[in-house]
Structures are given as structure tokens and as C-alpha cells.
Amino acid sequence: MAAQIPLVEYLSLEPEPHLVAQQCKGCGARYFDRRNACAGCFGTEFESASVATTGEVRAFTIVSLAAPGIPVPFVAALVDCDGTSVRGNIVNTEPDPEHVSLGMKVQLTTYPIGSDSAGTEAIAFGFEPIN
């Protein structure tokens, strides 16, 4: 099997794909980017925290106009994963208001976006409806 690399560092592929947040040891605030300090309590100590892989769509849009090279339409959403808000696309369903709705239950899924010159496959994440 070809080597794999996640699209973003906060996506962990092992043992099962899940997102890993930087959690402030002081106040519990969760972030997905490299941190200098906590924006909430100014603390500087963080620990890794696994984010729930299921959630509920709290907001979405269906993007029909995007930069050249970005396939449209696609669904961009804010997903509440058991109290941690995550930004991601809704995938594996038709990108229209009949198939995507507020409050819809979704789960994390992954898919390859392509391979680089060394044959390493980049893996992105999205959320798909739970049937």
C-alpha cells in the first residue's frame, strides 16, 4: 500500500481516522492550529485531545462559485462534534438542500485527493450523512 499523509496535521489516520485538537490545559478550549497561547485564558500549555467522529450539522452552505480549480458545487459546513466545532465538507451525498439539512447527523470519513511525485497519497477528511 502506498504511503499516506493527512491533508492537515490535525487529521490522524491511525488507528481509525479521527481529528486531534490542541486542548488548553487551563480552560479546555480546543484549537486545530499551531498555538502560541490560548485565546481564551492565555495559558500556554496544551495537550492532544481526540475529537468525536460523529456530529451534527449546525450550519452549512452550498458553494457554487469558488476559485478556479475547486470543483463546485460542494457543501461546506460547521459540524458540532460532541461539543467541539469542526469545519469540513459534507461528502458522499448530493450537494443540494434536499439532501443536506440543519441538524443532520454526520460522521467523519476520509478520501484520497491525489499522489505526489514520490507516490505518497494525501488523505482529506469530510463528513457524510449517517443513514
Added chain:
Amino acid sequence: MATDDIFILGITMTKFGKHPDLDTVDLAAEAAMGALKDGGVTMKDIGVLAAGNLMGMGGGIGQMLQKQIGQTGIPVYNVSNACATGATALRTAVMSVKAGECDMGLAVGVEKLAGAGLLAGGSRKSDSETWEPKGRYGAVASVDGRVGTETMPGVFAQVGMEYGHKYGGTSFELFAKISEKNHAHSTLNPLAAYSKKFTLEEIMNDVMIAYPNTRPMCSANCDGAAAAVVVSGAKLKTLGPDQQRRAVKISASILTTDPYEEACQVLPNVNTLTRNAAKQAYEQAGVSPDDLDLVELHDCFATAELVHYDNLMLCPEGGAVDFFNSGASWRDGKTPVNVSGGLESKGHPIAATGIANIWEVCHHLRGEAGNRQIEGATVGLAHVIGLGSACGVHILERSAA
């Protein structure tokens, strides 16, 4: 009038739209000289200049403007604060006068955006030869379109949808109706970039940009400038009766940023900082939302206007849908909102917007708004928000003189 109050002495906006023959400095000069003339003063009277231009020149617009309209050696602040740039320029001039450094200041906002497309998320770099984690997210490739959207229509669409999820009652049609209102209002505004009435069907059947925002539900990229002269109450007392009569009191000038909350770094929270700014403004001005005769709020997208009814406390919490459906925000309603046509039709030359909406309010408070005059207007509110985020709220009152 109290000597420690601050007033708008002169204010103007250019026609918003396409100005292919005018450059950024031309537009800024037209607005600045217009504001000076409107106030009956010259550059010689001005003690501070604050100038904003977000997308164009990479700084220095204030000095470039001085070189065309008057170099008097006064301090210049070139300000940049996303879509709140114009309001920030005005507030910079206000603070300088309030601090007693001078008794008169000039604020200018200008933008050349006609023909611009998406202003964010507008360029995806092609993927590199080898995957290598970069940036704060350790991303090996561009994330726009792969991890949600960075486009403004998409971000603000989610802002409106989130409100709908929280309180219910929203629909594609509801958001389109907000746009229908603003386009109807714009037919009375000769300075609007677009002053065409749209039917609800036309709005809903137009090109979809980011559901539920179709093209007419998005703010229009265009060229334009606006400028204001602010003066201390003490100085105003020494000026002529017409200047005193037309002066508009700045009862509140507030700027806020977004305080940390869960999710605010995932989807920008445009609500809390607006509510905070509104609360502070009402307190500073000593007025309540019920006192407002008109409101110009930041309808960068139809989905945004809805949430700001609530954030500015024009309705009870969670009541924005009912507020709109009651007809309250139409020009003949309880609290007319965006009688200028709003950003969706008047246009949104970014740095000019935060002064142009104050011009609109002043125009009514002075009783000079012609056939779109809100009769007897004495108190108005102007609101802008820029993602990042920054929120400016100004409350303005007709001069008692």
C-alpha cells in the same frame, strides 16, 4: 450642545459604481473636498487626517490624498481594519479631537473594486510536487474547498444558517425577501451602484453563489469613496448658524473585536462583537433601540442582515425572523433598515462603506434625503463589521441647534 461632544460638520459620499476614469486618489479627493465644502471649512482647519483603503495601494493613501488636496503637515493615520476600515478611520479622527489634540479632523475611506470577483478564497495554488506540511494547520495542499470554504458568500451563508438552526424560521425565501427589501429601497437612492427593483422570483432564480445567497443577495463590488469632517462641540459653537444647525452629534462611537468563544476560530462569530458594540453604543448615547428612526447595518449578504437585527437588539433575542416578517425593517416600518439600499444594492467599496452608511444616516437627520427621507428622523445607528473581526457602531443624533 455640550462642548465635550463631537459632531459631524461635513460629510459626503461619491456615487458608488464604476468609475473607470478615476483612480483611488481621485475618488478620495472628490469625497474629501466634498466633505470640507459641506462643512464650510478647508484643509487649513483640519488638524488630523485618518484615511482607509483596504485592497488597493498598500498604504499611504492619506499622504497621497494630501499631495492632491492640501499638504499642511498634520498627522496622518492610514488605517486598515477589514470592512470596518471606514468606521475605524472616522473613530480615529473622533478620538484625536476627543483627546484635545485638535478641534477638527477629516476621515476618508476609498476603494476601487469594480469588476473584482471573490475577495477571499479567490486563488487556489496548484498542488505541489511533493506533499509537505505547511502553515499553522500543517496542510500539505490548499484547504479552501477541501475543508469548508473561505469565500465570503459561503462564510456569511453559514452565519445565517446557524441562526436558523438555533432559532428556526429561516428559509431560502426568507433571506431572498430581505434582499428584495433592500433592492426596493435602492430605487430611491441616486448614489447607489444598482438601483433596480428585483422581484422575489428574480432574486431566487438568479445565479446561486453560496446557498442560500444568490447574486443579488451579495454585496456589490464597486468603486466609491466617502469622507467626513468631525469637530469638537467647543469649536462648533464658534462657527456659523447654518453649520451648527446641520451638524450631527456623534452620540456614540464604538469599536469592538470578537472575544474568544467556542467555535469562533472555526466559523467567525459575527454576533457577539456586534452585540457588545451595540450595548456599549446604546449606553454611551443614552438611547434604546426603540428610539432609532433608522438603521444602516452591514448587509454584506442577505443572510447577514437577519442576524444583525438580533445583534443590534432591534428585536428580542431569537426574534429576527418575526421582526422581518412584521415588515418592521421596510422604510415604512417600525425601524427602517438600510433605506439606502444597503450593501446589496448601494454597493460595498470596502473602506468607504463605514463612512457612507454614516452619511446616509446624517442625510436623514439633516432632513436632506429628498424623496427617500424618513420623516422626522432624529436618531440613527450605523453598523459595520469586518471579518477577522472588527465591528464599528455609531449612533448619531440631529443637532439641537
